[in-house]
Amino acid sequence: MIVLLGVALVVVGFALRINPLLVVTIAGIVSALLGGVSPLHILEAFGSGFASSRSITLAFLVLPVIGLLERYGLQQRAKTLVSQAAGLTAGRLLLVYLFVRQLTAAFGLTSIGGPAQMVRPVIYPMAEGAVMRSHGRVPEPVTEAIKAHAAAADTIGVFFGEDCFVAIGSVLLITAYVDANYHLKLDALQVAIWAVPTAIAAFLIHGFRLLRLDARVAAMMADSPEQPASAQ
């Protein structure tokens, strides 16, 4: 029972807003020690755990290219491009992105899109350009909301798209874990197919919220004064 102290440490550490990196490292060490794992084995777990999860880091490989393009005005161009397209609102644009992200991820193409490759350089500036076109200005709270929704559309799209693909990490993890521990022969395709209903539900729920984003932006526009109040 005492090993659950590690879980509690994570919760408390987070509630106290201590740096998550510190919390996770210490909680891991503490629960392993409580569970009777030797210090050498703990060090080895950190080494092998890091080595086998390096693929997550590769997303940062695109940063030099994206940085270079930003230096030459990629974001500004994306804004201009959308501000010329009539009928394209921020909500509709993000809805289209959600759809494309989910669909491509469902075919295993998870590297189309992503916060570094698509959201920062292209999608968020385009959404902001759409607000600019219909409202003429983008006050700071609206910028924050647009950024948050652009990032959320990307994450939700890839999460609930990729599980419909047979050869993706989560599906492989399910079949590998269950087969190894419970002597089943689980068909990866079956697991992937049962992810489809949730994928559709995710699109309907989040898509509906994205369509309501335009009304929210309009309301935020009404709340924020046209110009900062200066003299009488």
Added chain:
Amino acid sequence: MIGAEWIYWLCGGFFFIVGVQIAFDREHPKRWTNAIFWCLLGASLCAGSFVAGPAGSPAALHPTIPSWLLGGAVIVTALIAGFGLTGPGTVRTTTEAEREASAARRRNLLFVPALTIPAVTVLIAIEGGRLSIGGHLLLVAGTQTLVGLGVATIAALVVGWALLRPKNPAVAFTEGRRLLESIGWAALLPQMLSTLGLLFTQAGVGTQVGVIVHHIVPEHSRVLAVIVYALGMAGFTLIMGNAFAAFPIMTAAVGWPILVQQMGAHPAPLFAIGMLAGFCGTLCTPMAANFNLVPPALLEMRDKYGQIKVQIPTAILLLAVNVCFMLIFPFR
């Protein structure tokens, strides 16, 4: 044969360059700790190729570096950042006006390098497995997507240099450093979380949770068992930031012994939906740093939890939907 390891070295090299750049940056507020952080992280990424993974994972190239040594380096890196000794410096870049002028002049040409990345990645992911030289496959089987991403990045950089002709090609790395530094320590959190999952499993957290659940769930309440499984997946994912780490814990505690063995649920839909219930937890937790903290950092949002706040309503609704699905599909 080109394998994923080459791409890790490329990425490690980029982090190393960033570390060295910071070491030469006299104006950086936390110059030396930042330099050490990025250099160590870069070196660890490269060294990972020579360390044996956990049991059951694909073997490393040549397991010549003891994994405890890498583990020590990783812990040091985590502590440097964990104690707040890192933080971004200021990188000289173009002004808003300069960018507007450049965008007006170059127009849609700017999208070409950006679109090169997905185009080349997908091409190699789909066709790369067939490339061969003298009868030998060019890429290591199963690594096409990762290799594709690496090759695509290089291709995009070359295209970018050719189209934009920066006076000094190295600006790509200073600009890359600007973005990487805004991500900062969050770059290491995902790996630490997967290690946490490993340690929790070794320490027997899953077994303990199973014991507790057996006390809570009445023998024959299917609805309650389903709810405990789904909410447990979401809850443990909230804590551990990773549905992959929660899955073995909750499946060993409830999914297999109660739902499959006692109540006869079909495994495929049960576990598929169980994992997706975990994903609903991922949407709500800052522990899932690479999904929920990195994008706000990259987008330079004022509220670093802004994305999570947007995702919570969708996550709650979707979790409810998943519970309903889990009550129906596995028990047809």
